[in-house]
Amino acid sequence: MVTSDIVEVYPERNTYFLPPHRVKSLSRKRGDGCVAIASDGVPLIAGVFQDILACMKKDGPAGVPYSRYPTHAKFSDEMASLKVQKLPKGYLFSSEIIQAKLVAEAVVCEIGCGSGMHTCTLAQLYPACEFYGIDISEKTIAAAQTRALEMKLSNVTFLQCDASNMADEWKSKFDIVFTMDVVHDLPRPDLVHYEIIRIMKDDGIYIMEDPDYHSNHADNIGIPLAALNYTWSLFRCLATSLYFDNSFGLGVMWGRERVLEFLEKTGLECFSSYSLDKTENIIYLSRKKMSGD
Numbered sequence: 001m002v003t004s005d006i007v008e009v010y011p012e013r014n015t016y017f018l019p020p021h022r023v024k025s026l027s028r029k030r031g032d033g034c035v036a037i038a039s040d041g042v043p044l045i046a047g048v049f050q051d052i053l054a055c056m057k058k059d060g061p062a063g064v065p066y067s068r069y070p071t072h073a074k075f076s077d078e079m080a081s082l083k084v085q086k087l088p089k090g091y092l093f094s095s096e097i098i099q100a101k102l103v104a105e106a107v108v109c110e111i112g113c114g115s116g117m118h119t120c121t122l123a124q125l126y127p128a129c130e131f132y133g134i135d136i137s138e139k140t141i142a143a144a145q146t147r148a149l150e151m152k153l154s155n156v157t158f159l160q161c162d163a164s165n166m167a168d169e170w171k172s173k174f175d176i177v178f179t180m181d182v183v184h185d186l187p188r189p190d191l192v193h194y195e196i197i198r199i200m201k202d203d204g205i206y207i208m209e210d211p212d213y214h215s216n217h218a219d220n221i222g223i224p225l226a227a228l229n230y231t232w233s234l235f236r237c238l239a240t241s242l243y244f245d246n247s248f249g250l251g252v253m254w255g256r257e258r259v260l261e262f263l264e265k266t267g268l269e270c271f272s273s274y275s276l277d278k279t280e281n282i283i284y285l286s287r288k289k290m291s292g293d
């Protein structure tokens, strides 16, 4: 804590001092606990150290199953809640083009919604819109349904489903589809993007949030959280996606140059991108490429 500039030390007096304004980020009870919550990531990835070493062996497994990360859903939910606290009201929908859609009582779907933090927050802010959240994990969908009940939301539906195979009747249903921190985790993001295009209306918008790094290692030198996120990716995101057959193995650090290329290749046209205040993430706004584009 001293070498990280959290606690101050006065060697001549042999005393330590924790400035009161830093207590907030260390304490979940008295503040947002952001340092404490982020620190929970250390035991989460330390628990799979031997699994990762096994993957490095010539005939070792290709990846690590989700079941080896029993605390991940809780960790991801707490990180999402920190993000929501830090961001301006309506954060994800702040662009004018999205605002115009919301006036018209939009139908919105979050893919990979986890425990529903973002969908529920936005559903409360936009009560005239209808929200759907889907996730492949039964456990997180159960938690999302409980959250919606506790918040007394009547404009939200959560469903357990694989995003690469959504309901036939969802064709052209949605005005807005969004993913938060999901695409780099997917073994077959191409299949999910084809489904997103199918369920979007022709004038629908896809909002994709993902970590904001570059695709080339050299371009990430000097970015404060880059080293941490290469490590996190190796131990969690890359490891879980490579567990599945034919995985693309993207990982957290696939970077904005590859994201833009990928959006284009899967039939989406990215028309705007912007960073969210005080986060390490970037938001891409895309629409369907129509034949003739």
Ligand SMILES: C[S@@+](CC[C@H](N)C(=O)[O-])C[C@H]1O[C@@H](n2cnc3c(N)ncnc32)[C@H](O)[C@@H]1O
Residues within 6 Å of the ligand: 076, 077, 080, 111, 112, 113, 114, 115, 117, 134, 135, 136, 137, 140, 161, 162, 163, 164, 179, 180, 181, 182, 185, 186
């Ligand atoms: C890193 S978590 C992000 C959760 C949430 N969006 C957030 O920001 O807190 C990625 C989520 O994607 C979900 N997921 C992974 N593959 C999926 C798939 N094929 N279909 C639907 N959800 C999927 C996971 O279960 C997990 O909840």
